Amino acid sequence: MIQIEKISKKFGKLSVLNSVDLFLNKGECIALVGPNGCGKTTLIKIILGMVIPDTGNILVNNESILKAELYKKQIGYMPQIGRYPQNMTIGQIIKMIKGIRNSDAELDYDLYKAYDLDSLLDKKMSTLSGGTMQKVSAVLAFMFNPAILILDEPTAGLDPIAAEKLKQKIIAEKQKGKLIIITSHLLSELDDMVSELIFMQEGDIIFHQSVSALKKYTQTEKISKAILQILKAGKNGKNI
Amino acid sequence: MGRIFKYVMLDIMKNKFVMIYTFILVLIGWSAFTLEDSSAKGILTLLNLILLTVPLVSILFSAIYIYNSAEFIELLISHPIKRKKIWLSLFWGLNSSLVTAFIIGAGIPLLIFAEPPLSFLMIGIGILITTIFVSIAMLCTIVYKDKAKGIGLTIVLWIYFALLFDGILLFLLFQFADYPIEQPMVLMTALSPLDLSRILILLQLDTSAIMGYTGAIFKDFFGTTIGMVVSLGLLILWGVLPFAYSLSKFKKKDL
Numbered sequence: 001m002i003q004i005e006k007i008s009k010k011f012g013k014l015s016v017l018n019s020v021d022l023f024l025n026k027g028e029c030i031a032l033v034g035p036n037g038c039g040k041t042t043l044i045k046i047i048l049g050m051v052i053p054d055t056g057n058i059l060v061n062n063e064s065i066l067k068a069e070l071y072k073k074q075i076g077y078m079p080q081i082g083r084y085p086q087n088m089t090i091g092q093i094i095k096m097i098k099g100i101r102n103s104d105a106e107l108d109y110d111l112y113k114a115y116d117l118d119s120l121l122d123k124k125m126s127t128l129s130g131g132t133m134q135k136v137s138a139v140l141a142f143m144f145n146p147a148i149l150i151l152d153e154p155t156a157g158l159d160p161i162a163a164e165k166l167k168q169k170i171i172a173e174k175q176k177g178k179l180i181i182i183t184s185h186l187l188s189e190l191d192d193m194v195s196e197l198i199f200m201q202e203g204d205i206i207f208h209q210s211v212s213a214l215k216k217y218t219q220t221e222k223i224s225k226a227i228l229q230i231l232k233a234g235k236n237g238k239n240i
Numbered sequence: 241m242g243r244i245f246k247y248v249m250l251d252i253m254k255n256k257f258v259m260i261y262t263f264i265l266v267l268i269g270w271s272a273f274t275l276e277d278s279s280a281k282g283i284l285t286l287l288n289l290i291l292l293t294v295p296l297v298s299i300l301f302s303a304i305y306i307y308n309s310a311e312f313i314e315l316l317i318s319h320p321i322k323r324k325k326i327w328l329s330l331f332w333g334l335n336s337s338l339v340t341a342f343i344i345g346a347g348i349p350l351l352i353f354a355e356p357p358l359s360f361l362m363i364g365i366g367i368l369i370t371t372i373f374v375s376i377a378m379l380c381t382i383v384y385k386d387k388a389k390g391i392g393l394t395i396v397l398w399i400y401f402a403l404l405f406d407g408i409l410l411f412l413l414f415q416f417a418d419y420p421i422e423q424p425m426v427l428m429t430a431l432s433p434l435d436l437s438r439i440l441i442l443l444q445l446d447t448s449a450i451m452g453y454t455g456a457i458f459k460d461f462f463g464t465t466i467g468m469v470v471s472l473g474l475l476i477l478w479g480v481l482p483f484a485y486s487l488s489k490f491k492k493k494d495l
Contacts, residue, residue: 072320083311
């Protein structure tokens, strides 16, 4: 569904992505993990057309996304830190995005109801806590029933109950056959959601494996332990 | 264009600054003509308004507005909207609200108190100057990502166009007084939209008679129809080029 071909990006002299190749299929829930500053968010922003790559190409449903914008109709994006016009209320933001998207697909109000946004519609964005802002981002990402969901640190800042609701929603959407891309540092949270794992380091893909194969190879039950084991093996000079 | 333009306009209208700007223009426009006994003095007051206040307000307000819209732009880009559309909507939103303020504030008194060819010329030039400085402001916001630097640049540019450029012209005029530099001077005015506008308007006033030999050279060029068309064309270029360049940069900008 998403095909990434030799994407490179430099910010000044700093090379953030070095010729990254990836193929992401629908029906998968993919975790993008790696240390801070390894290029996860940049890769996501390139898929969304917010950052323009220096070289390489990205195809969504076999069409290049460079200089295109209609493909974004199929993408729901939840940013790491939501940035919204400060003088608008939650209600106005939601109404505006609906107007901009102008989607004829049926809207998905599951999270909207779960987070009880109805009672918050008149609140200005400048008065919101980080967690409430994340809830708004989550609601907007899922609202238009997109075929691809890109979630950048979705549960960071959410309280445990809200995070659990979001996890249930992610699992439900995965079962509908959508492509879900998650970045997260909370590896323990990913266990019951993800089916594939991509590990990045300093702008390179270290490995891209299905979770079951990974667990089998390392003979562990938890993703976090599996990653640790592979990293240790990598240091000792072995490769997978 | 429609939907995004509508949101930008609504947002600018909510911002009380444009209202205050309109009100101040109305105040100056009407008092210039009603407090003075001759309309010529009122026209000179409005000329200074067009050459100093209008560019300053246009360039500063636009730059600050674009910097404050950073979140709005980021939000829109993750949705299916062309970058070109976002940038154009911001430009037209700023431009049409500032032009409307100018027409209400200065245009109406000009139509009432000044003679037709001159009043139309002044309104036209006021609109062009607003557009030019909105366009330059948008280029400044692209040049610097940092708000303080970008707004600093807009102020420096305003000082350059409104004050320094004249100083440079005068300096050259005195330094090379022994040479026939009148024709190069005509060319040099094309480098500042405010000087072009000032000459275009002054030549329509009776005061041009006292400008001496240089005035005559200017009149030879700017007084003719071709001169008028060329200088209006240059003003339009001043409005289009900075914006076009900023648009091509914005399309490739990382957010």
